[in-house]
Amino acid sequence: MSLRPELFRYLREFLLHKSGLVLDDSKLYLIRSRVQALLRNFEISDMDALAQQIKRDENSKLAHHFLDAMTTNETLFFRDTYPFEALKTLVFPELIHVGNGHGNIKIWSAASSKGQEPYSIAMTASETVPMADKRVSILGTDLSESAIAYAREAKYSQMEVQRGMPVKQLVRFFTQEGLDWFVCDELKEMLTFQNGNLVNDALVSQVRRFGPFDIVFCRNVLIYFSPEERMNVIDRLAKTMKKGGYLFTGATEIPEGHYSKWECVMFKGKRLWKLL
Ligand SMILES: C[S@@+](CC[C@H](N)C(=O)[O-])C[C@H]1O[C@@H](n2cnc3c(N)ncnc32)[C@H](O)[C@@H]1O
The missing domain is CATH 3.40.50.150 (Vaccinia Virus protein VP39)
Known part of the structure; x- marks a missing residue:
């Protein structure tokens, strides 16, 4: 599923600014794999449309859900002992x-x-x-x-x-x-x-x-x-x-x-x- 380079750059900046999370150029696949459920739930046709909707309102529910989807929540009890x-x-x-x-x-x-x-x-x-x-x-x-x-x-x-x-x-x-x-x-x-x-x-x-x-x-x-x-x-x-x-x-x-x-x-x- 395509994402125009300028919209990938925009999503990367948005993520960095709002959460501190750094995505380098090689991480387009990460966005792609993490937003599949979001696209379905918000009935958004593709990644370009997703980026454009977030750009229109960076405080929207969609924008929050995007940030949430991009976090890595891996954890366990008594991690590292x-x-x-x-x-x-x-x-x-x-x-x-x-x-x-x-x-x-x-x-x-x-x-x-x-x-x-x-x-x-x-x-x-x-x-x-x-x-x-x-x-x-x-x-x-x-x-x-x-x-x-x-x-x-x-x-x-x-x-x-x-x-x-x-x-x-x-x-x-x-x-x-x-x-x-x-x-x-x-x-x-x-x-x-x-x-x-x-x-x-x-x-x-x-x-x-x-x-x-x-x-x-x-x-x-x-x-x-x-x-x-x-x-x-x-x-x-x-x-x-x-x-x-x-x-x-x-x-x-x-x-x-x-x-x-x-x-x-x-x-x-x-x-x-x-x-x-
Ligand atoms: C890999 S988990 C680590 C959880 C736990 N501290 C541990 O060591 O098992 C990283 C957590 O950091 C959260 N996180 C990422 N960016 C954050 C931010 N800017 N502010 C607060 N939490 C953030 C993620 O949502 C995720 O739950």
Whole structure:
């Protein structure tokens, strides 16, 4: 299905401007494969017509759905293991004593996708922090409205819970109904989900009432942004955090040479970032 070069350039710019996501020339196939359902649902004849309709109204429902379709929501419970070990053995033990053992611990999962990451944080908190249900609050935000709706529903398939979830946590924190697994209320009560765009300055004020954060997860999303945009995002996150707060990114997501605001803390050979 064709897309005129100037309309491909337009869609690429639109995506970059609205979401920070970088598509190079070789990624036309990605747009093509991701928008098939959109074309059907909105009864649009082809890719040229899709681009023209978005261009006419960049705030339309169609434009939002296009952005949503272009996000990669791949995620799993306890992804990469080490962040959750670090929470358990390093970060929570430091925070547990705040406010004589009664202080609040505020956490933000800033690209929470379908919820597996923030629910994994909640399970870890529940197993490590005394009275976690009273003391720990977790905000999950994502650009993708469909991912946020999914996370709010807190319902996962057998396949999803099999990816990364130890049986012990599955049995303790989920109930099974038919083929689906539902997150228990104890965890759900710690969580709030909202739509949120990392490349928008308004995000800082949007999340203010949930912070300042002790811990921010921004994992496996910065890789989709340009090096400059990654630094803008990290500066934005820093504005929402407490001094001494921990930032978790993917292993290689912070470009070299931009570490001035952060102390690098090594945990099992992986980098965590502590706000100075
Ligand atoms: C690959 S998933 C990673 C999810 C989770 N953090 C993890 O590590 O498993 C990337 C997520 O980033 C979200 N995303 C992409 N661009 C974004 C933006 N500008 N603002 C907020 N979220 C964004 C996508 O919608 C997607 O859910």
